[in-house]
Amino acid sequence: MDVIKTQQISWRAIEKVIVHPLVLLSIVDNYNRIARDTRKRVIGVLLGSSFKGTVDVTNSYSLPFEEDDKDPSIWFLDHNYHESMLAMFKRINAKEHVVGWYSTGPKLRENDLDVHGLFHEYVPNPVLVIIDVQPKELGIPSKAYYTVEEVKENATQKSQKVFVHVHSEIAAHEVEEIGVEHLLRDVKDTTINTLATEVIGKLSALKGLDARLREIRGYLDLVIDGKLPLNHEILYHLQDMFNLLPNLNVGELIKAFSVKTNDMMLVIYLSSLIRSVIALHNLINNKMLNKEHEKAEDAKLTAIPAEAGC
Known part of the structure; x- marks a missing residue:
C-alpha cells in the first residue's frame, strides 16, 4: 500500500495578522443585530494594509450572506452590495484595500474555501479571520488563516488548497485605545459591580502590563545584541x-x-452604604405612593354607587 505524501508549494507570505478594536466592535455589533440567538453566522470584508508579511486590519463591513445548513455547497453572497460598499469606502480612505474576509464561525466550515476563492480577485493572498463573538475563556477571540496549495506526490491526484493557521493579535493606535476605553466606560453599567468583574478587570490589566514589559525587555535585548540600532529617544x-x-x-x-488605599476603600464603602439607603428610601416612597393611589381609586369606586342612589 503506497503512502501518499504532500508538500506545500507556496511560500509563507503572511506571518502575522493584526486586528484593531474597531473591527471587533463592528463585527460584534453586526452579529447582535443579525444573528443573535441563532445558529447563523455573519461574514464580511476586511480592509487594511499589508507590509512585509504583516496584515494590518483596520476596518470592515458586513455582507448579505445566506447558506443552507443541510447542504454547505449552497450559499449566496451579494456581490453588488460588496462592490457598492467597497467603492464608498475607497472614497473615504483610499489607503485601505481589501485584505480578506471574516466569519463568526466559530470554526472553519466546508464552504469556506469556496468563499475564500472569491477574494482572490481583490488581493493575491487574502486572509480569513474567524471572530469568536461568544468566547468561553479569556484570550484573543480571533484566529487567522490563509490558503496554500498542496500537491500530491501521486500524479493521479490533483492539487488542492488548504487553510494554514497564522499568528494573530489585537493591537491599536493610541487614539483608538482612548476611544475604545471611553466607549466601554459609557457602555458599562456602574451600578452593577461584582467580585468576578473586578477580578477579570484586574487580570486583564495585569496581562496588558506584562505584555508591555515583555515588549520593552525584548527591545532592550535586541539592542544589546546589536540586532537593532540604538534609539536615544x-x-x-x-x-x-x-x-x-x-x-x-x-x-x-x-x-x-x-493610608491612601484605606481612605479610598472607606470612601467606596460609604458610597455603597449611601447608595443602598437611597435605593431603600425610593422603594418606601414608591410603596407609599402606590398605597395612596389605591386609596384614591377605592374612594372613587365607593363614591359612584352613592351618587347613583341619590
Missing part, C-alpha cells in the same frame, strides 16, 4: 518612566500607600 522615554517609579523600599512610602 526611546531610551530617554524609558529612563523617564523608570525615574517615575516609586521606591517601595522606603517605609514611609509604604505607610503612605496603605
Whole structure:
C-alpha cells in the first residue's frame, strides 16, 4: 500500500495578522443585530494594509450572506452590495484595500474555501479571520488563516488548497485605545459591580502590563545584541518612566500607600452604604405612593354607587 505524501508549494507570505478594536466592535455589533440567538453566522470584508508579511486590519463591513445548513455547497453572497460598499469606502480612505474576509464561525466550515476563492480577485493572498463573538475563556477571540496549495506526490491526484493557521493579535493606535476605553466606560453599567468583574478587570490589566514589559525587555535585548540600532529617544522615554517609579523600599512610602488605599476603600464603602439607603428610601416612597393611589381609586369606586342612589 503506497503512502501518499504532500508538500506545500507556496511560500509563507503572511506571518502575522493584526486586528484593531474597531473591527471587533463592528463585527460584534453586526452579529447582535443579525444573528443573535441563532445558529447563523455573519461574514464580511476586511480592509487594511499589508507590509512585509504583516496584515494590518483596520476596518470592515458586513455582507448579505445566506447558506443552507443541510447542504454547505449552497450559499449566496451579494456581490453588488460588496462592490457598492467597497467603492464608498475607497472614497473615504483610499489607503485601505481589501485584505480578506471574516466569519463568526466559530470554526472553519466546508464552504469556506469556496468563499475564500472569491477574494482572490481583490488581493493575491487574502486572509480569513474567524471572530469568536461568544468566547468561553479569556484570550484573543480571533484566529487567522490563509490558503496554500498542496500537491500530491501521486500524479493521479490533483492539487488542492488548504487553510494554514497564522499568528494573530489585537493591537491599536493610541487614539483608538482612548476611544475604545471611553466607549466601554459609557457602555458599562456602574451600578452593577461584582467580585468576578473586578477580578477579570484586574487580570486583564495585569496581562496588558506584562505584555508591555515583555515588549520593552525584548527591545532592550535586541539592542544589546546589536540586532537593532540604538534609539536615544526611546531610551530617554524609558529612563523617564523608570525615574517615575516609586521606591517601595522606603517605609514611609509604604505607610503612605496603605493610608491612601484605606481612605479610598472607606470612601467606596460609604458610597455603597449611601447608595443602598437611597435605593431603600425610593422603594418606601414608591410603596407609599402606590398605597395612596389605591386609596384614591377605592374612594372613587365607593363614591359612584352613592351618587347613583341619590
